[in-house]
Amino acid sequence: MTVKLGDSGSMKLRGQQVLYMTALHESCRSSSSASPKTGFNGAAPFTHAIFDHVDRKTIGLSMQSLLLTFGATPPTSAAAIVPWRPQNSGGSGGRQVRIIAVNGKDVSNVVAAIDSGNPAFLSYVRGSAMEAATRYPFSVTFEGGDTLTFTKAPKVNGRATSAKPYSHNVLSLGFMANFDITFDDSNNKVYFVGSRRDIDASALTDGDNVV
Numbered sequence: 001m002t003v004k005l006g007d008s009g010s011m012k013l014r015g016q017q018v019l020y021m022t023a024l025h026e027s028c029r030s031s032s033s034a035s036p037k038t039g040f041n042g043a044a045p046f047t048h049a050i051f052d053h054v055d056r057k058t059i060g061l062s063m064q065s066l067l068l069t070f071g072a073t074p075p076t077s078a079a080a081i082v083p084w085r086p087q088n089s090g091g092s093g094g095r096q097v098r099i100i101a102v103n104g105k106d107v108s109n110v111v112a113a114i115d116s117g118n119p120a121f122l123s124y125v126r127g128s129a130m131e132a133a134t135r136y137p138f139s140v141t142f143e144g145g146d147t148l149t150f151t152k153a154p155k156v157n158g159r160a161t162s163a164k165p166y167s168h169n170v171l172s173l174g175f176m177a178n179f180d181i182t183f184d185d186s187n188n189k190v191y192f193v194g195s196r197r198d199i200d201a202s203a204l205t206d207g208d209n210v211v
Contacts (some may be wrong), residue, residue, distance in 0.1 A: 074191055097190065100143055116173050179194055
Protein backbone atom coordinates (compact mmCIF):
# COMPACT_ATOMS: atom_id res chain seq x y z
CA MET A 1 0.00 0.00 0.00
CA THR A 2 1.20 3.50 -0.83
CA VAL A 3 0.94 6.18 1.86
CA LYS A 4 1.05 9.87 0.94
CA LEU A 5 2.01 12.32 3.68
CA GLY A 6 0.57 15.68 2.70
CA ASP A 7 2.79 17.26 0.04
CA SER A 8 5.95 15.55 1.26
CA GLY A 9 5.81 12.58 -1.09
CA SER A 10 4.87 8.97 -0.48
CA MET A 11 6.21 5.78 1.01
CA LYS A 12 5.45 2.09 0.65
CA LEU A 13 4.14 0.08 3.59
CA ARG A 14 4.74 -3.63 3.91
CA GLY A 15 1.97 -5.92 5.12
CA GLN A 16 2.97 -6.04 8.76
CA GLN A 17 2.95 -2.26 9.02
CA VAL A 18 -0.56 -2.07 7.57
CA LEU A 19 -1.75 -4.69 10.05
CA TYR A 20 -0.27 -2.63 12.86
CA MET A 21 -2.27 0.38 11.72
CA THR A 22 -5.54 -1.50 11.99
CA ALA A 23 -4.84 -3.20 15.32
CA LEU A 24 -7.18 -2.61 18.25
CA HIS A 25 -6.08 -1.35 21.63
CA GLU A 26 -5.61 -4.09 24.23
CA SER A 27 -8.61 -2.74 26.18
CA CYS A 28 -10.83 -3.34 23.14
CA ARG A 29 -9.49 -6.84 22.55
CA SER A 30 -10.25 -7.89 26.09
CA SER A 31 -13.89 -6.78 26.05
CA SER A 32 -16.44 -8.22 23.64
CA SER A 33 -18.72 -5.26 24.38
CA ALA A 34 -16.17 -2.64 23.35
CA SER A 35 -17.13 -0.47 20.40
CA PRO A 36 -15.42 -1.27 17.09
CA LYS A 37 -12.59 0.93 15.89
CA THR A 38 -12.10 2.67 12.60
CA GLY A 39 -8.98 1.00 11.26
CA PHE A 40 -7.12 4.23 10.50
CA ASN A 41 -8.15 6.47 13.38
CA GLY A 42 -6.66 9.32 15.33
CA ALA A 43 -6.27 7.26 18.51
CA ALA A 44 -3.93 4.67 16.96
CA PRO A 45 -0.20 5.25 17.65
CA PHE A 46 0.68 5.21 13.95
CA THR A 47 -1.85 7.82 12.91
CA HIS A 48 -1.11 9.95 15.97
CA ALA A 49 2.55 10.11 14.90
CA ILE A 50 1.58 10.99 11.31
CA PHE A 51 -0.81 13.74 12.42
CA ASP A 52 2.09 15.47 14.17
CA HIS A 53 3.55 16.20 10.72
CA VAL A 54 0.53 17.29 8.66
CA ASP A 55 -1.64 20.39 8.79
CA ARG A 56 -5.08 18.77 8.99
CA LYS A 57 -6.41 15.68 10.67
CA THR A 58 -7.69 14.02 7.52
CA ILE A 59 -7.22 10.49 6.23
CA GLY A 60 -8.02 9.45 2.67
CA LEU A 61 -8.60 5.75 1.91
CA SER A 62 -8.91 4.37 -1.63
CA MET A 63 -9.41 0.62 -1.96
CA GLN A 64 -9.40 0.92 -5.77
CA SER A 65 -5.84 2.27 -5.91
CA LEU A 66 -4.64 0.95 -2.52
CA LEU A 67 -3.76 4.49 -1.51
CA LEU A 68 -3.80 5.88 2.01
CA THR A 69 -3.38 9.68 2.22
CA PHE A 70 -2.76 11.72 5.37
CA GLY A 71 -3.45 15.44 5.24
CA ALA A 72 -5.86 15.06 2.32
CA THR A 73 -8.02 18.02 1.32
CA PRO A 74 -11.73 17.20 1.79
CA PRO A 75 -13.47 16.96 -1.62
CA THR A 76 -15.83 19.69 -2.78
CA SER A 77 -18.50 17.18 -3.87
CA ALA A 78 -19.26 13.60 -3.01
CA ALA A 79 -21.83 10.84 -3.37
CA ALA A 80 -22.43 11.27 0.37
CA ILE A 81 -21.16 13.67 3.02
CA VAL A 82 -21.97 12.23 6.40
CA PRO A 83 -21.52 13.77 9.87
CA TRP A 84 -19.98 11.47 12.44
CA ARG A 85 -19.75 11.46 16.21
CA PRO A 86 -17.12 9.90 18.48
CA GLN A 87 -18.19 6.62 20.02
CA ASN A 88 -18.73 6.44 23.74
CA SER A 89 -15.91 4.01 24.36
CA GLY A 90 -13.37 5.82 26.47
CA GLY A 91 -11.80 7.85 23.68
CA SER A 92 -11.17 4.91 21.37
CA GLY A 93 -11.28 7.11 18.27
CA GLY A 94 -14.13 5.29 16.55
CA ARG A 95 -16.51 7.15 14.22
CA GLN A 96 -20.25 6.61 14.45
CA VAL A 97 -22.86 7.77 11.90
CA ARG A 98 -26.64 8.03 12.13
CA ILE A 99 -28.87 6.30 9.54
CA ILE A 100 -32.34 7.75 8.96
CA ALA A 101 -33.68 5.39 6.26
CA VAL A 102 -33.00 1.87 4.95
CA ASN A 103 -34.22 0.91 1.47
CA GLY A 104 -36.23 4.13 1.38
CA LYS A 105 -38.11 3.47 4.62
CA ASP A 106 -37.58 5.81 7.55
CA VAL A 107 -35.91 4.31 10.62
CA SER A 108 -35.14 5.72 14.03
CA ASN A 109 -32.36 5.18 16.55
CA VAL A 110 -30.12 3.42 14.02
CA VAL A 111 -26.42 4.19 14.30
CA ALA A 112 -23.42 2.41 12.83
CA ALA A 113 -19.70 2.55 13.45
CA ILE A 114 -17.29 2.89 10.53
CA ASP A 115 -14.59 0.22 10.82
CA SER A 116 -12.05 -0.29 8.04
CA GLY A 117 -10.57 -3.19 10.02
CA ASN A 118 -13.73 -5.30 9.49
CA PRO A 119 -13.63 -7.22 6.15
CA ALA A 120 -17.41 -7.78 5.82
CA PHE A 121 -19.79 -5.65 3.72
CA LEU A 122 -21.41 -4.56 6.96
CA SER A 123 -22.39 -6.06 10.29
CA TYR A 124 -25.85 -5.73 11.79
CA VAL A 125 -27.76 -6.34 14.99
CA ARG A 126 -30.20 -9.21 14.49
CA GLY A 127 -33.71 -7.90 13.95
CA SER A 128 -32.56 -4.38 13.12
CA ALA A 129 -33.37 -2.54 9.89
CA MET A 130 -29.75 -3.03 8.80
CA GLU A 131 -30.41 -6.75 8.37
CA ALA A 132 -31.88 -5.79 4.99
CA ALA A 133 -28.27 -5.70 3.76
CA THR A 134 -28.49 -9.47 3.24
CA ARG A 135 -30.48 -8.74 0.04
CA TYR A 136 -29.91 -6.41 -2.91
CA PRO A 137 -30.52 -3.73 -3.94
CA PHE A 138 -29.72 -2.21 -0.56
CA SER A 139 -29.61 1.48 0.32
CA VAL A 140 -28.97 3.58 3.37
CA THR A 141 -29.82 7.25 3.87
CA PHE A 142 -27.64 9.10 6.33
CA GLU A 143 -28.26 12.01 8.62
CA GLY A 144 -28.17 15.00 6.28
CA GLY A 145 -30.12 13.20 3.55
CA ASP A 146 -27.46 11.60 1.34
CA THR A 147 -28.17 8.05 0.14
CA LEU A 148 -25.84 5.26 -1.01
CA THR A 149 -27.33 2.35 -2.96
CA PHE A 150 -25.68 -1.00 -3.68
CA THR A 151 -27.04 -3.26 -6.41
CA LYS A 152 -24.81 -6.23 -5.56
CA ALA A 153 -22.20 -7.33 -3.05
CA PRO A 154 -19.07 -5.14 -3.19
CA LYS A 155 -15.73 -6.90 -3.52
CA VAL A 156 -12.61 -6.67 -1.36
CA ASN A 157 -9.42 -8.22 -2.76
CA GLY A 158 -11.49 -9.74 -5.56
CA ARG A 159 -13.93 -11.50 -3.24
CA ALA A 160 -17.56 -10.56 -2.74
CA THR A 161 -18.37 -9.39 0.77
CA SER A 162 -21.52 -10.12 2.75
CA ALA A 163 -23.52 -8.74 5.66
CA LYS A 164 -23.04 -10.58 8.93
CA PRO A 165 -24.83 -10.54 12.31
CA TYR A 166 -22.94 -8.89 15.14
CA SER A 167 -23.44 -7.18 18.48
CA HIS A 168 -23.80 -3.74 16.84
CA ASN A 169 -24.10 -2.13 13.41
CA VAL A 170 -20.83 -1.62 11.54
CA LEU A 171 -20.17 -0.15 8.09
CA SER A 172 -17.24 -2.35 7.16
CA LEU A 173 -14.47 -2.40 4.58
CA GLY A 174 -16.78 -3.82 1.90
CA PHE A 175 -19.14 -0.89 2.36
CA MET A 176 -16.23 1.46 1.63
CA ALA A 177 -14.57 -0.57 -1.13
CA ASN A 178 -16.20 1.16 -4.12
CA PHE A 179 -15.43 4.68 -2.92
CA ASP A 180 -12.58 7.02 -2.25
CA ILE A 181 -13.19 7.92 1.39
CA THR A 182 -11.97 10.97 3.29
CA PHE A 183 -12.30 11.07 7.07
CA ASP A 184 -12.22 14.71 8.18
CA ASP A 185 -11.51 14.60 11.90
CA SER A 186 -11.37 18.38 12.17
CA ASN A 187 -15.01 18.81 11.12
CA ASN A 188 -16.34 15.35 12.01
CA LYS A 189 -17.41 14.43 8.48
CA VAL A 190 -16.89 11.44 6.19
CA TYR A 191 -16.86 11.90 2.41
CA PHE A 192 -17.78 9.02 0.06
CA VAL A 193 -16.58 9.96 -3.44
CA GLY A 194 -17.01 8.26 -6.80
CA SER A 195 -18.86 5.23 -8.06
CA ARG A 196 -18.37 1.88 -9.66
CA ARG A 197 -20.95 -0.09 -11.62
CA ASP A 198 -21.74 -1.84 -8.32
CA ILE A 199 -23.35 1.39 -7.07
CA ASP A 200 -26.57 2.95 -8.30
CA ALA A 201 -25.53 6.12 -10.13
CA SER A 202 -28.79 7.79 -9.10
CA ALA A 203 -27.42 7.98 -5.56
CA LEU A 204 -24.60 10.30 -6.65
CA THR A 205 -24.65 14.02 -6.10
CA ASP A 206 -22.01 14.49 -8.83
CA GLY A 207 -22.61 12.17 -11.78
CA ASP A 208 -19.24 13.02 -13.37
CA ASN A 209 -17.24 12.07 -10.32
CA VAL A 210 -16.45 8.46 -11.22
CA VAL A 211 -13.41 6.42 -10.19
